[in-house]
Amino acid sequence: MRAALHAAHRALWDAPGNFTKDGYLTIGLRGHQPTLGDSYSNNGSMYIASAGLLALGLPADDAFWTAPAQDWTQKKAFNGVAFPKDYAVNY
Secondary structure, eight states: OHHHHHHHHHHHTTTTTOOOOOOOOOOSSOOOOGGGOTTTOOHHHHHHHGGGGGGSSSOOTTHHHHSSOOHHHHHHHHTOOOOOOOOOOOO
C-alpha cells in the first residue's frame, strides 16, 4: 500500500498548478483542471479527497513505513501477475 500511495502521490503532486496563489488546493486530478469539477465541486472538495495523506500522521516506526514494499493490485494486474479478486464487504 505504501508503494502504491507513494507512486500515486508523486504522479499527482509533481504537477504545477496544484495550488492557488494563496496556497489552497485547486480542482483537478493533476494540477489545475477546472473542467474535471462538477457543479457541486469546490476547493473544499479537494481537502476531502486528500484523505489519502492520512498515513503521514503515522509514527515513523509504524509497519506502514517500515515493512518491505510490495506490489499493489493494479501493478500486479498490468504485469500479468495473479491477484485475489475483490468482493463486496458487508460490515
